Amino acid sequence: MKRYLLLCVFILAALSVSAQQKQYTLSGKITGPKNEAVSFASVYVRNSTYGTTANEEGVYTLKLAPGTYTVVYRLAGYAVQTDQITIGEQDELHNVQMQSEEFRFTQVSERWRNNTDPGDTIMRMVIKNRLKHLNEVKGYSCAVYIKGVQKLLSTPKSLRSAAVTRALDLDSLGRGILYQSESLSTFNYEEPDKVHEVTIASRNAGINTAFGYNKASDLQANFYRNIFSIPGLSTRGYVSPVASDAFRFYRYKLIGSTVQNGLTIDKIQVIPRSELSQCFNGSIYIVEGDWRIYSADLLLEGKANSLNLVDTLQVRQQFIPITDSVWMPVSTLFNFKGSVLGFKFGGYYEGIYNNYKINPTFPEGFFTGEILRVDTAANMKNAGYWYANRPVPLTKQETRDFQKKDSVAAYHKTEAYLDTLQHTKNHINYPGYLIFGYSASDRTERDSLYIFPFLQTFYYNTVEGFGINAKVRYTRTIDDFHSLAITPALRYGFSNKIFSANMLAEYKNDPFHNAKYWVSFGSDVLDLNNVGTRSLYFNTLSTILSENNYVKYYRSHYFGGGYQREVANGVLWSASLNYSSRSQLYNTNLGHLVDVKDREFTSNNPLVPAGTPPDDRTPLFPEHQALSFTTAATFTFDQQYITRPTGKFNLPSKYPTLTVTYRKGFQGVLGSDVNYDFASADISQYNMRIGLSGFSSFKLTTGGYFNNKRVYFMDYYHYLGNQGTTFDPTYIGSFHFLPFYTYSTNGGFLEAHYQHNFAGSLLNKVPYLRRLKLEEVIGANFLTTKGNPNYREFYVGVQRLIFRVDYGISYAGNKKYLQGFRIFYGIR
Incomplete structure (x- = not known):
């Protein structure tokens, strides 16, 4: 009886606690x-x-x-x-x-009236205390809710067809929600820049094709920092109104003061000194006495904002006191609008911060570089969960959009839809296949096939004449953590009548450590420069239209394999072993489809003197066999990453990346003729922000052969040179004018590359040009080897999205080598 009585008491107590909670x-x-x-x-x-x-x-x-x-x-x-x-x-x-706020020159703020610039005086006090407020907490944790909506505000009548209205789910005025997302996370921070976030719930509807801020760290807007960055919308930085040198860029006007909850709040109008400067306008609210930000309502707009994708961006932030001496943001809002081709769009991303814990004691090893972990069940929360847990209610339009798209998503999983979808999405788009290739998959998308683009399939060069390079890739997704990709290829040259067949297979078995095995075997016609010269497409154009057969080829029968794995966070190791039998090739088709005056084809041997007949058969190397081993380790310092249920995704580091490579050629093993030892090291970093002046990138590589007893030309160290008008600027280690083969070496070398993108900070000051939102680029490339010392290039250029035009000049030793324009339009 006593036991039952105790049980009843326990149940009643539990119910009481439950009621209280x-x-x-x-x-x-x-x-x-x-x-x-x-x-x-x-x-x-x-x-x-x-x-x-x-x-x-x-x-x-x-x-x-x-x-x-x-x-x-x-x-x-x-x-x-x-x-x-x-x-x-x-x-x-x-x-x-709520009533409109009235800011007046009250008795409290009367003392500012006699000052020439009372707003300036207040802001000097804020800037004086900037570092104090920037560093007033050593760490914190909080709960964060992120909500984003992208909407179409109007559609041109001429494009408001029934098909467009139905596809985008628009109303009669051409309005509708294109994309919306929401997430719930716990967010942790520790000085100086350690971050760890765990997403416990995430949801989205629609397709986001532009930009997004879907994690708490995306909305860490901090005006106490000198430069305010807006990733995804601008390559430029913007001067904060409370930056240490803000008076170079802003004027301030005191609108008035008010007393709120016993605090005197000054409203300051923020006025850029130049309409072309990288500055905000709007208002900032200051707590008098503490000289801290109470709230901010700032705007980027106008012709000089240098924003991509959008025309205006409003940034709002509200602070609340957590303790007597610590204030933290309670909300941050990015509100945007824009237009393109007559379509007007807008939307917002907001972050809500709750349950702050200031200066918590984090366990040792808590911050590991993992800035975000997405819980395995984050995407499985139902509508009931979101109704109970989201802190901001949905609008009627947002509720309808989620309900409709959830219904559509459920329908998309039905057998009838999957059958229809498979037929529709596997339909070939011939213009798209020309440039991008063709993809097809089964209903479950576990099996897929990709046919490489037409531009990479049919080609012409002087060695093979016209040819076909038929290449496909089959991918089998075994489960979330394992996949197999097989890429067979067939190549045939109609002039030299050489048929090649090869296959590459890759097995990915651990996406949390970027681990994979690969094996390749077969025969092929390969470029003598193993880092690549011109694509089949561009070499075909230059050979046919300009009579410039830049690429030189050889024949290889080979097999090999390798393995890579991230052995520790930021340390990627790889190793491979390859065997090949290699022979020299010669020009067999020297016919002129377009006869270019004063120009003729060159020999397939890149080292013969200028003027050598194109049908020259001077030996470059004898037929031989080669067995080589290569291993490399890449060290990414302070590697940050995101962990999702399907794997680990590394993020760009703000520190340089170091890669160390060793390559060994074995003589006498399996008949191998090569005998060399090569080592190199390169250090590189991309997109280092340089204040308001844009960002820089660099790459420095050095190395050489400490044993070169028998090295054939394809085993030399080669460079990513360029010949012809087009070039590829997407890789910082490339040259503009360097010939593909002339500087290849079997000795020591040093190459250096530097590029700075001003991100529009110069041309933005030029009328009319600022509308184009061009980004100015300058750079230099350097190479020295034992036989060819001190090759240099200097260039300037402009780019917009995928388009870029450079003008440069190069020097070989003490002599000018080449100068001219180089262009890029997205195709490599």
Whole structure:
């Protein structure tokens, strides 16, 4: 009996605790003085770190246990409203009508009136305290909700067809939601820049083809830093209104002051000194005495904003006191608008921060470089979960969009749809196949086939004449962690009548360590420069139209294999063993499809003197066999990464990357004739931001052969040179004018590359040109070898998206070598 009594007491106690912890919903609509909806107003419980924001329609919700709360309603431009609200054993409806904020020169701020520039004086105090507020917390953790919406605001009538309206789910005025997402995460930070985030729930609907901020670290907007960056929308940086040198870029005007919750808040108008500078305009609100940011409402707009994809971007941020001396953001909002080809679009990304813990003690080894981990069940939360846990209610339009797209997603999993989809998506698009190739897959998408583009299939060169290089890739996805890709290829030259067949197989078995095996075998016609020269497409064009047969070929029968794995975070190791039988090839087709005056083809031996007849058969190397071993280790310092349920995804590092390579040629093994030892090291870094002046990239490589007893030309160290008008600027280690084979070496070498992208900071000041949003580029390349010392290149250029034009000049030793234009338009 006693046992049953104790059990009853325990159950009653548990029910009592459960009742105390049960939460109810405080909700309502926030309007302004004219009954207009107040979008994105902050709503939070005073003396806590718990809050939310209203949605676009001004509707808000808060989950609260029974009790009495002081709830604060805040938004820049409106007077703060503080209400005492009691939550009983039921949901509570509480609508709020906020009044416009009146900033005046009160007695508290009267002392600023006699100052020539009172706004300047206040901001000098803020800037003086900038570092204090930047570093006032050593670390923190919080819960973050991220919401994003991209909408079509209007569609040109001429394009508002039934098909477009149906495909984009638009209303009669051409409006609709293109994409929306939401996520719930825990976010942890420790000085100086350690971040660890865990996404516990994630959801999206639609297709995001432009940009997005779907994790908490994307919205870490910090105006206490000198430069404000906007990844995805601009390659430029923008001067913060509280930067250490902000007075070079801004003027400030005190609009007035007000007292809110016992604090004097100064409203400062932020005014760029030049309309062409990389600056915000708008308002910033300052806590007088503490000289800290209370809230910010800043805007990038106009012709000089250098934003890509959008025309205007509004950045709003609200701070609340966590302790007497620590303030943290309670919300951050990116609101954008733009237009393209008559389509007007807009949307927002907002972050809501709750449950701050300041200076927590993180376990040793907590920060490992993993900046984001997505929980395995993050994408499996149903609509009920989101209704109960999202802090910002959906608008009616957003709710409808989620419901419709969820229904569509469910339909897309039905047998009938999968059958229809397979037929539709596997339909060949011939213009697309010409450049991008053709892809097909089964219903489950576990088996897929890719046919390489037509531009890479049919070709012409002087060694093979016209030829076919038929290449496909079959991929089998075994499960989320294992996949097999097989790429067979057939090649035939109609002039030299050489048939080649080869295959490459790759088996990926550990996506969390970037691990894979590969094996290749067969025969092929290969470039003597093993780092690549010109693609089959561009070599065909230059050979036919310009009578420039730049690429030189040889014949190889081979087999080999290798393995790679990330042995530790930031350390990628690979090794391979290859055997080949190699023979020299000669020109067999020297016919002129287009006869170019004063120009003729050159020999397939790249080392013969200029003027040698194109049908020359001077030996470059004898037929031989080669067995070689290569191993390399790449060290990415401070490697940061994202862990998803399907694998690890490394992010670009802000520190240089070091790669060390060793290659050995074995003599006498399996009849191998080669005998050499080669080692190299290169260090590189991309996109280093240089203040407001854009970003720089560099690559420095050195190495050589410490044993070169028997090295054949294809085993030399080769460079990524360039001949012809087109070039590939996507790799920082390439040259503009360097011949493909002349500088190849079997000795020591040193090459250096540097490039700086001004990100429009120069041309943005030129009328008319600023509308093009061009990015200015300068750079230099250097190479020295034992036989060819001091080759240099210098160039300037402009680029816009995938298009780029450079003009450069090169020197070989003390003599000018080549100069001219080089262009790139997205095809390599």
